Amino acid sequence: MTESARFASTPPDPSRLPGATWMSRRVLLLVSPVSGGGRGERALGAVVAELAAHGIRTHVHRSESLADAAARVRAAGPDALVLALGGDGLIGAAAGAAAETGALLLPLAGGRGNDTVRRFGLGLDPAATVRRLPTLREHRSDLAWITTNDGVAARGLGYLGVCATGFDGVANELGNAVRWKLGPFTYLVGGVRALFQFRGAHYTLTVDGRERSGRGWFVAIANHGQYGGGIRISPHSRIDDGQLDVVGLWGGSVARVAAVLLSAYRGVHLGFRGVESDSGREFQLSADQPLGVYVDGERVGTLPASITVRPAVLRVLTGPDAPAVGQG
Numbered sequence: 001m002t003e004s005a006r007f008a009s010t011p012p013d014p015s016r017l018p019g020a021t022w023m024s025r026r027v028l029l030l031v032s033p034v035s036g037g038g039r040g041e042r043a044l045g046a047v048v049a050e051l052a053a054h055g056i057r058t059h060v061h062r063s064e065s066l067a068d069a070a071a072r073v074r075a076a077g078p079d080a081l082v083l084a085l086g087g088d089g090l091i092g093a094a095a096g097a098a099a100e101t102g103a104l105l106l107p108l109a110g111g112r113g114n115d116t117v118r119r120f121g122l123g124l125d126p127a128a129t130v131r132r133l134p135t136l137r138e139h140r141s142d143l144a145w146i147t148t149n150d151g152v153a154a155r156g157l158g159y160l161g162v163c164a165t166g167f168d169g170v171a172n173e174l175g176n177a178v179r180w181k182l183g184p185f186t187y188l189v190g191g192v193r194a195l196f197q198f199r200g201a202h203y204t205l206t207v208d209g210r211e212r213s214g215r216g217w218f219v220a221i222a223n224h225g226q227y228g229g230g231i232r233i234s235p236h237s238r239i240d241d242g243q244l245d246v247v248g249l250w251g252g253s254v255a256r257v258a259a260v261l262l263s264a265y266r267g268v269h270l271g272f273r274g275v276e277s278d279s280g281r282e283f284q285l286s287a288d289q290p291l292g293v294y295v296d297g298e299r300v301g302t303l304p305a306s307i308t309v310r311p312a313v314l315r316v317l318t319g320p321d322a323p324a325v326g327q328g
Helices: 018-024 039-053 068-076 088-101 117-118 126-131 168-175 183-196 254-263
Strands: 026-031 061-064 080-086 104-109 137-148 158-160 163-166 201-207 210-222 244-248 275-280 281-289 292-297 297-300 306-317
Touching: 026 068, 026 297, 039 061, 039 080, 039 104, 039 126, 061 281, 068 080, 068 297, 080 088, 088 104, 088 117, 088 137, 088 158, 088 168, 088 306, 104 117, 117 183, 137 292, 163 168, 163 281, 168 210, 201 244, 210 275, 210 281, 244 254, 292 306
Parallel strands: 026 061, 026 080, 080 104, 104 306
Antiparallel strands: 137 158, 137 306, 163 210, 163 292, 201 210, 201 281, 210 244, 244 275, 281 306, 292 297
C-alpha cells in the first residue's frame, strides 16, 4: 500500500449532520497536561461535563507526547469522534492520524496560541465549543505533509497550520524558552529576542518546479495560514483549496523584519517590499545553515525539508464562520 493510500479519500454524505451520529460514535478526548501551562487540564472537567450533558460518554486520554496522541487516534478507528484539547502541536498530530483513519476531528483550545481553533471559527472556550456541538459543521480539510532528514518529521508529519523557518523558527524557539505565562504574547517576546540573535540565511525555495534563491529572513509554508498566537502570515490561506501558500521575506534590514511581523498580526504585510508569496502543491526548502523547522509551534527537524499537500483527507468540525474555510 502506498503512503498516500493510507489516507481517507471517500467524501462524506453532505446531507448527514455530524450531530446525528455522535451517539453511535466512539468519542476520544485527548488532553495535553502541559500545553498552555496546563490550560487544557484545567478545562478538562468542564469539557467532560458538557459532553455528558449531550449524553456522550467519553474516553479521556492524557497525552504523553505527540506520537502517543497520534497512536491513540489510530487505535480509536475510523468511526471515532476525536476531540483534541491542547496546543496546535497536539491538534496537528491528531489531525495527521485522523486523516489516516477517517475519524472526525474537533480541535479545542488548550494551548497558548490556539491558532487552529481561531482559524476554524471554534472560539477560545473549549467547554463553550462543546456546548455548541449541534451548530458545528463538518468539512474536508487539506493536510500539509512535511519530511525532513532528522527529528520527528524524518518519517513524514502532517500539519494544519504553518511550517516556519528562519526568523520565525528562532522566535518560536526563544519564545518557548520563556518561563512566564504570557499566552499569545509568548511569540512576540521571542520575536523581540530574535531581532538581536538572527541575521538571515541564504534560502533555496522550489514551488512546483519554480526556484527562488537568495538572502532572506524567513520562509513560512502555510495551510490555514496563522501561527504565533495571531500572526496572520498568510491571511488568505484556506484549508479546502487543495494547495499550500508560501510567504517569505527576502532582503532588507532588521527594522523591516519587525515592521513586517507586526503588520502580520493584522494580515496587512503582503504589500511590504521584499515580501513575496506563492502557492502550489510541492515545495522544497533548504538553506546555507542548519535552521530548525517549526510546525504548529513544535520543532520537527532541520532544513532541508520537503512539503506537499494532501487535499481533502481530513474530516474536521468547524464553526459556522470559520475564516480558513472557503465560501464557494
